[in-house]
Amino acid sequence: MIPLLCLILVGIHEAVAVTHSLQYFYTSSSGIHNFPEYVSVGVIDDVQISHCDSFTKTSTAKQEWMNSVTDEYPLYWQEETTTCMKNQLDFKMNIQITKERFNQTNGVHVFQRMYGCEWDDETEEVKGFEQFGYNGEDFIAFDLETESWIAAKQQAFTTKQKWDHLKHIREYEKHYFTMECVNWLRKYLNCGRNSLVKTVSPSVSLLQKSSSSPISCHATGFYPNRAELLWKKDGEEIHEGVEKGQILPNNDGTFQMSVDLQLPSGEEMQRYECVFQLSGVKDQITKLEKTKIRTNKESLMMVIVGVVVTAVILVVLAVSAFILYKKKNAKRPPSPVENKEVQQQMLPEQKA
Template sequence: MKTMELVFLLIFFPVTLSVKHSLKFFFTISSGVKNFPDFVVVGLVDEVPMGYCDSISNTPEAKQDWSQKMIEDDPQHLEWYTQECLLNQFNHRVQIDILKQQLNQTEGVHIFQRMNGCEWDDETGEVNGFIQFGYDGEDFIAFDLKTLTWIAPKPQAVITKHKRDRDRALNERWKNFLTQQCPELVKRYMDLGKSSLLRTDLPSVSLLQKTPSSPVSCHATGFYPHRAMTFWRKDGEELHEDVEHGEILPNHDGSFQMSVDLNLSSVTPEDWRRYECVFHLSGVKDDIVTKLDKTVIRTNCVSPSEFPAGPVIGGVVGLLLLLAVCITGVFIWRRRDNGFRPAKSSDSLSSDPSSVKDAVLN
């Protein structure tokens, strides 16, 4: 009876899949890094870079047409970002200096990071806010929005936790930003940039393999949005063993790529036809299914029948002749110079600070 009721509900009241949209800010303070801004902040909407500021320019810069329109329509919005860029530089420099003192670090390169933002469910209206701090590549402290307290995963962060727990007024301001201001900003950005942020682009999917004994990688690139997943299945069932999932990575054109590897070392050639790669993109009804077929696998490995023996043999003979000439030259050079002198090289690399912005965003 319960099964029939469930079927009835699904038919007459279909479930609408909601989508979560996000706004995130990534702050980075560095100490001991040369030829690089010691403060950088990047803002992203649905993982798309929309704004940037650093300690060299001290001026927020819009990275999308819709984020530029937000500034043009609301000058106070630009003023708010400018103040945040300047104030956070000072605050985070103080914090990294305090941490270095607490940990007795006087030299070397050190990185202090902060990530904060929110997710908004466009169907249910549910909001989730978050603040996380990291130091030298490891989690340092995080904010618990429900209790308005801080979580310290390391003993070194306990002092900071107690200090932040006592600042109830600051924690209340964080709560207001994460649950009120941030979701409103997400909605405004989504409304201005819906033509690009709400689009769906399907990827091209390829099967790749380095050598005949390597895992087969199912690689999907060019899809948008980033809410996607790729997996292998056998006889219609998703596989979890002998499978390695890669991360979703950004492309230079704003789209994304990802891959999932399948280890076939224990699979007989006769069973290959039972495997297939599935790509699923959020908001798209039909999945992209790619059958495991040796004839469509792209590889750098050349079979013996395709090996260009003639040109290679000729090349080897040429290299042997060249080697003989070089050896003769070396003996002559050693006789004249009376010993080996290593070539001079420069250890310094030129760095253009103006190019840092694009490097951070790409």
């Protein structure tokens, strides 16, 4: 049963089904100067909600609405900090033993743990995941369906054998991923609904550098980033002659993206349209008309400069993502409830 945390809008169902996710990333590193040896990050629907590292030694909220959890759990952040400091010691041991298993001593190395769950708010389908990684590659992961551990590296086989024989750990993992994690996910969604579930439609422009250049459909200012931008011809989506760009962040927290169309010579423009799609929002359609195409070079350069700036931001985020592992412990309130007995049996063994 979910505690009465953040009562506003509890029970309201979205008109459009959405899959929500709660993820935690724990990272230990060695050989990286001026970077914390341990970092923990909580993320909900791609939005960071918490942070702690070995430099600050304090777990803090990254979204203002996350502070409301103390209404139900007054010691939330103090306990999160305690967990962070404990994990720092455990993971420092983990990375050292993992290096030994790979016969490595010096150099840059990163050991990570990622876990969490996904929940479909319409079907109630739940998916859980937990995996460990070393130097950006899979090391060992938990398979919720078979309730067993999958060793991605030969060096992880010893750990797999150990954990597969710990029945109470497997049972706890299943309970956590199918129930406890989802309960916390719902709580956080209720607390941050105004921010997490909001949708913002973009402004859409048609841009063309020259008469022979591709026509770029550029959408900017939308939120969240789970959006789609595509070209249609006679009402059907097309792929030939279409080049889609990445979704990039804007400075105000919104996003932008572009999709280019190389219009075939002699084709009638009115047969084409650019369509922006965002879950829960009516499709935004921009008809391809010559009068709508902006060819002013200054305006185009302003857009390009904006993309370059956000691309730099994306590179920084990509580097951070490497440190935080790839997109997937405290299993106790605050971040899900932690079973200390389980942790004591798992982490020391995963000292690798």
